[in-house]
Amino acid sequence: MKAEGCLRRKGLQSLLLVGVAWPWLNGRFAHAQGMSSGRRISFEDMVQPIVKGAKLVQRDIKIEAPILADNGSLVPVQVQVQSPMSEQDHVTHIYLLSQRNPVTQMAMFQLGPWNGRADVTTRVRLAGTQDLVALARLSNGEFRYNQMEIIVTESACVDAS
Amino acid sequence: MNANPKTTHQKQDKVGMDRRHFLKVSGTTSAGLSLGFFLPERAQAADTPQLNVWVEIEPNDTIVIRYARAEMGQGSLTSAPMIIAEELDADWKKVRVEYATAHENLRTKRAYGDMASVGSFTIRRSQEYLRKAGATAREMLVATAAQKWNVPVSECKAALSKVTHTATKRSLTYGQLAADAAKREAPKTVQLKDPKTWTLIGKSIPRVDIPDIVVGKRQYGIDTQLPGMLHAAVAACPVFNGKVKSMDASKVENRRGIVKVLNMGEFVAVVADNWWRAKEALREVSVDWDVGEHGTLTSAAIMAHFKAGMEQSELAVARNDGNTTDALSKSAKVLEAEYFTPYLAHATMEPMVCTAWLQGDKLDVWSSTQNPEATLAVSAATAGVPQTNVKVHPMQLGGGLGRKSPQDFTRQSVMIAKAMAGKPVKMLWTREEEIQHGLYRPASLMRFKAGMNANGKVEALHIRVSAPSIFATLLKLPLNKGVDGQAVASFSDHPYDIPNTLVDYAQRNTNVPVGFWRSVGHSQNPFGRECFIDELAMAAGKDPVAFRLDMLPNTETSKRDRSILEAVTKAAGWGNQLPKGVFRGVAETEGYGSWTACVCEVSVNAKNEVKIHRVVIGIDPGYAVNPDNIVAQFQGSVVHGLTAIFWGENTIKEGRVEQSNFHDYRMMRLNEMPKVEVVIAPTGGFWGGVGEPAQAPLAPALVNAISAAMGKRIRSLPLKNHGLTLKA
Numbered sequence: 001m002k003a004e005g006c007l008r009r010k011g012l013q014s015l016l017l018v019g020v021a022w023p024w025l026n027g028r029f030a031h032a033q034g035m036s037s038g039r040r041i042s043f044e045d046m047v048q049p050i051v052k053g054a055k056l057v058q059r060d061i062k063i064e065a066p067i068l069a070d071n072g073s074l075v076p077v078q079v080q081v082q083s084p085m086s087e088q089d090h091v092t093h094i095y096l097l098s099q100r101n102p103v104t105q106m107a108m109f110q111l112g113p114w115n116g117r118a119d120v121t122t123r124v125r126l127a128g129t130q131d132l133v134a135l136a137r138l139s140n141g142e143f144r145y146n147q148m149e150i151i152v153t154e155s156a157c158v159d160a161s
Numbered sequence: 162m163n164a165n166p167k168t169t170h171q172k173q174d175k176v177g178m179d180r181r182h183f184l185k186v187s188g189t190t191s192a193g194l195s196l197g198f199f200l201p202e203r204a205q206a207a208d209t210p211q212l213n214v215w216v217e218i219e220p221n222d223t224i225v226i227r228y229a230r231a232e233m234g235q236g237s238l239t240s241a242p243m244i245i246a247e248e249l250d251a252d253w254k255k256v257r258v259e260y261a262t263a264h265e266n267l268r269t270k271r272a273y274g275d276m277a278s279v280g281s282f283t284i285r286r287s288q289e290y291l292r293k294a295g296a297t298a299r300e301m302l303v304a305t306a307a308q309k310w311n312v313p314v315s316e317c318k319a320a321l322s323k324v325t326h327t328a329t330k331r332s333l334t335y336g337q338l339a340a341d342a343a344k345r346e347a348p349k350t351v352q353l354k355d356p357k358t359w360t361l362i363g364k365s366i367p368r369v370d371i372p373d374i375v376v377g378k379r380q381y382g383i384d385t386q387l388p389g390m391l392h393a394a395v396a397a398c399p400v401f402n403g404k405v406k407s408m409d410a411s412k413v414e415n416r417r418g419i420v421k422v423l424n425m426g427e428f429v430a431v432v433a434d435n436w437w438r439a440k441e442a443l444r445e446v447s448v449d450w451d452v453g454e455h456g457t458l459t460s461a462a463i464m465a466h467f468k469a470g471m472e473q474s475e476l477a478v479a480r481n482d483g484n485t486t487d488a489l490s491k492s493a494k495v496l497e498a499e500y501f502t503p504y505l506a507h508a509t510m511e512p513m514v515c516t517a518w519l520q521g522d523k524l525d526v527w528s529s530t531q532n533p534e535a536t537l538a539v540s541a542a543t544a545g546v547p548q549t550n551v552k553v554h555p556m557q558l559g560g561g562l563g564r565k566s567p568q569d570f571t572r573q574s575v576m577i578a579k580a581m582a583g584k585p586v587k588m589l590w591t592r593e594e595e596i597q598h599g600l601y602r603p604a605s606l607m608r609f610k611a612g613m614n615a616n617g618k619v620e621a622l623h624i625r626v627s628a629p630s631i632f633a634t635l636l637k638l639p640l641n642k643g644v645d646g647q648a649v650a651s652f653s654d655h656p657y658d659i660p661n662t663l664v665d666y667a668q669r670n671t672n673v674p675v676g677f678w679r680s681v682g683h684s685q686n687p688f689g690r691e692c693f694i695d696e697l698a699m700a701a702g703k704d705p706v707a708f709r710l711d712m713l714p715n716t717e718t719s720k721r722d723r724s725i726l727e728a729v730t731k732a733a734g735w736g737n738q739l740p741k742g743v744f745r746g747v748a749e750t751e752g753y754g755s756w757t758a759c760v761c762e763v764s765v766n767a768k769n770e771v772k773i774h775r776v777v778i779g780i781d782p783g784y785a786v787n788p789d790n791i792v793a794q795f796q797g798s799v800v801h802g803l804t805a806i807f808w809g810e811n812t813i814k815e816g817r818v819e820q821s822n823f824h825d826y827r828m829m830r831l832n833e834m835p836k837v838e839v840v841i842a843p844t845g846g847f848w849g850g851v852g853e854p855a856q857a858p859l860a861p862a863l864v865n866a867i868s869a870a871m872g873k874r875i876r877s878l879p880l881k882n883h884g885l886t887l888k889a
Contacts, residue, residue: 068538073637153535
């Protein structure tokens with residue numbers, strides 16, 4: 001029991017690491033492809049590549065993140081999904097989506113009944129003020145989501161006239 | 162003065178800033194206008210009607226207008242409220258300006274919008290919602306009066322804080338109307354005034370903070386005093402990004418007044434009952450620094466790193482018109498030159514300062530910050546308290562210059578406050594700390610290559626920049642196609658009609674942290690661009706002004722380049738005979754939404770002493786909100802700019818900045834200041850920035866004049882490295 005618990009924790013840790021690593025890997029890939037940030041995409045464009053027309057409802061998800069971020073390089077985000085996490089009814093994936101980053105899908109977490117609860121914490125990088133969407137895929141194929149605007153204060157004497 | 166479009170170009174001559182006259186004017190102001198300041202925490206009288214978050218009108222007709230950005234000497238604390246007062250038809254004499262706060266902005270879901278004073282944004286980014294706020298409040302007041310008199314709104318007029326029914330000449334003051342007006346629903350759409358009818362915008366209004374500054378009443382961040390307050394002096398590793406390996410404070414720990422010596426990992430702090438004791442003790446704390454791998458970095462190595470960038474095979478392309486390589490190979494004449502600008506520390510008059518007080522899970526911060534919202538975010542994250550528990554108290558800044566928008570110092574201050582929880586602690590940097598731990602204007606190496614046809618027309622221009630990226634390193638933002646927009650500013654958007662233009666960029670970061678130094682890319686790139694344009698004009702045997710005018714196409718934006726260049730050269734009498742030994746230089750630039758030009762007249766004697774006879778510098782900001790403030794901004798920019806041009810340079814040895822204080826990081830002196838003539842030539846129809854654009858044309862115009870005088874082209878700054886000194 002004890003050993004298993006420890007393993008679980010390790011498993012969770014590695015999952016979290018994946019969450020952190022993803023934006024970086026994708027970012028480099030995106031750069032090589034000459035993608036650019038700055039343009040805000042629509043909610044549909046953010047979620048539909050994953051949801052693909054399945055049922056999508058805004059409920060059961062809580063996003064914990066600072067409303068203001070001094071800069072976007074390191075923003076802590078916690079996502080909690082209300083779910084019994086039973087064999088029959090659980091969250092299979094949590095996606096963190098960016099409205100404005102070069103790569104929309106900042107992180108993906110794979111979950112199952114073995115997690116006990118659907119609660120993930122990570123840090124993301126945000127290319128400016130934008131809506132962040134937390135999307136959860138349920139075991140029945142439906143989706144839940146919530147969104148939050150995070151303001152990345154512009155501490156920059158930039159000439160964007 | 163009128164800032165309407167099509168006004169004649171106006172020349173303002175404030176030679177030498179007659180101090181006595183200045184004091185006299187300010188004194189009158191302070192007596193005549195009851196413009197005061199209260200901390201926003203003042204108990205809000207429950208019966209003071211608030212028409213919207215920006216406007217509050219007291220029964221005695223006092224109008225409180227809120228200002229949401231920072232004031233660091235740029236004057237927007239006056240100009241932004243002027244914009245509201247204009248649309249409100251307020252009597253400016255009865256206006257009092259108060260700060261909005263970051264915590265109030267957070268509570269009201271950003272009712273005040275962005276609060277940062279950066280990028281010469283304050284006016285141009287907020288004018289629209291400020292005008293609407295004023296107009297909304299005015300319409301509510303007029304509608305209230307019309308209802309009271311039972312007359313149509315169209316028969317009522319607002320002016321000077323009063324609504325008048327024209328036919329019957331009845332009138333009510335805003336103070337009499339405000340309580341009822343505040344109960345009305347705000348109109349969804351409002352009619353903004355035609356700029357031709359402005360009565361306040363375009364007038365030179367004395368800055369509202371000056372009387373208090375003059376009598377020493379104004380509170381700067383450095384002035385913060387709290388009961389039981391402790392003082393902290395800090396030292397970070399002299400090599401950037403180094404850490405504390407070990408620390409021995411035994412020599413000072415038991416000294417009088419020393420409260421605590423803190424090892425914060427990245428820096429060491431001494432907390433004492435007064436700052437001098439803290440600072441003196443800090444010198445005797447023995448610290449073993451882990452300098453990491455950068456302890457051998459030198460300026461020469463950085464230059465080699467930049468030079469290698471010039472030759473690297475893969476470069477980010479910022480602009481690519483036509484086929485530059487091909488056109489260059491076919492040109493009748495090809496010119497090539499390399500320009501260099503150094504790292505620069507900000508040297509704000511008031512060094513980094515922040516006071517923080519953590520009481521339980523509540524945190525109060527008094528900071529000289531250009532971005533109160535960022536201060537709030539960093540403070541909350543550092544202290545580990547909810548953002549809603551943080552109050553950032555607005556303080557005037559003793560200069561910002563771009564250094565006080567990043568929040569490294571706020572973080573340090575809150576770390577100390579957390580270690581000293583329960584006690585307020587004021588952290589103040591020494592000048593040495595400020596100069597040696599800056600977020601420097603990046604050094605930049607620029608290479609220009611141009612091809613001309615037989616008639617002297619420029620057919621191709623290739624500009625390559627090898628420099629660090631502020632965006633990638635400080636803000637850690639993804640770069641669009643690998644280009645840092647500031648590294649290539651004024652190159653990628655040069656206005657000249659050159660059919661083949663290639664601008665490419667080698668991102669060459671070093672361990673020296675870079676940041677936003679007033680005007681940023683425009684503080685250095687126009688120096689290269691406009692000097693090289695002069696080199697081309699000379700090679701073509703053409704007058705530098707005529708050469709530029711010939712190259713400006715007939716586009717909507719280029720007509721502004723043209724008009725400001727014409728306005729400034731006319732004011733400077735370009736083409737008129739100069740006394741023997743006096744030479745002129747010119748430059749024209751655009752940036753921060755404004756267009757600028759400059760003409761300098763200099764002579765250089767046999768001892769390489771430069772005498773600046775005249776600086777004529779002008780701007781087209783679209784609308785000039787407070788012209789006298791623009792004059793002040795431009796005079797200030799010339800002081801700041803000349804300091805950088807003649808002496809400004811931070812060099813690196815053993816991984817650290819060699820300069821430490823004003824003895825080796827020299828500032829301009831009063832007697833060295835030349836005559837500055839400011840040309841304000843607003844053409845209307847747009848809102849441009851004012852705080853930064855003046856730096857852009859100054860360096861090239863001055864260096865073009867000096868190069869003409871010496872008969873020798875100068876291609877790097879500062880001028881002291883060319884043996885040149887400034888003659889008072």
